[in-house]
Amino acid sequence: MLKTMQKHGVTLALFASLATGLTAVVNALTKGTIEQQAVAQQKLLFDQVISPDSYDNNIQGSCFVINEPQLGKGARHIYVARKGQQPIAVVMEATAPDGYSGAIQLLVAADFNGKILGSRVTEHHETPGLGDKIETRLSDWITHFAGKTIQGSDDTSWAVKKDGGQFDQFTGATITPRAVVNAVKRAGLFAKTLPSQIDNLPVCGAQP
Structure with a gap:
């Protein structure tokens, strides 16, 4: 029973680590795109108030x-x-x-x-x-x-x-x-x- 619980605990820990790592990778890959989109949206708004x-x-x-x-x-x-x-x-x-x-x-x-x-x-x-x-x-x-x-x-x-x-x-x-x-x-x-x-x-x- 104890060994089974330990096995599940290790599995959960590995899964959590993988999920955290994947989230960090996705954030790193999309950060630049999100920032570029924000800049583009701001420029579109600026173009509405000044030629x-x-x-x-x-x-x-x-x-x-x-x-x-x-x-x-x-x-x-x-x-x-x-x-x-x-x-x-x-x-x-x-x-x-x-x-x-x-x-x-x-x-x-x-x-x-x-x-x-x-x-x-x-x-x-x-x-x-x-x-x-x-x-x-x-x-x-x-x-x-x-x-x-x-x-x-x-x-x-x-x-x-x-x-x-x-x-x-x-x-x-x-x-x-x-x-x-x-x-x-x-x-x-x-x-x-x-x-x-x-x-x-x-x-x-x-x-x-």
């Missing part, structure tokens, strides 16, 4: 880390677009903290003069059929920021129409579009301050 013809650098490789309340709490990544080494625009991770069902994560591209080049929602928990119209698969609403310029923090046109601004709200849902409009406006205003900061920002992945 790839407008810059000539590797925008994903021009990544910086910043802590800026206008973009949201915590560290954010920003990506600087350059033309002939000259910074011309930035793609920013931003948050609208006051969505109806919680924080709304955004990607916002802007030049340094207050012009929004594009914006997309990357994550949200808004109510299906109401607030989720911020998604491009359901509505083109969020595409209407592109090409519009923010004149300053007191630019009252950067609001939903219910608040006297230029942007539509959704039927039965004003909180969600209001939160997104305000977040995009804050990001655009922040972009205007960036040129003087870029050279002093920490690079993504740099050791502290």
Whole structure:
């Protein structure tokens, strides 16, 4: 009986070791592919908010880390677009903290003069059929920021129409579009301050 139990124990141990080793091999083989797919997906999203013809650098490789309340709490990544080494625009991770069902994560591209080049929602928990119209698969609403310029923090046109601004709200849902409009406006205003900061920002992945 004891020998049988020992035999089964050894068999199980060998099986566990083989399974662990196989998992490690699979992870090693697929890690590079997964990372490449993530980079490709990010580039596709970037292409939706900023025209790839407008810059000539590797925008994903021009990544910086910043802590800026206008973009949201915590560290954010920003990506600087350059033309002939000259910074011309930035793609920013931003948050609208006051969505109806919680924080709304955004990607916002802007030049340094207050012009929004594009914006997309990357994550949200808004109510299906109401607030989720911020998604491009359901509505083109969020595409209407592109090409519009923010004149300053007191630019009252950067609001939903219910608040006297230029942007539509959704039927039965004003909180969600209001939160997104305000977040995009804050990001655009922040972009205007960036040129003087870029050279002093920490690079993504740099050791502290």
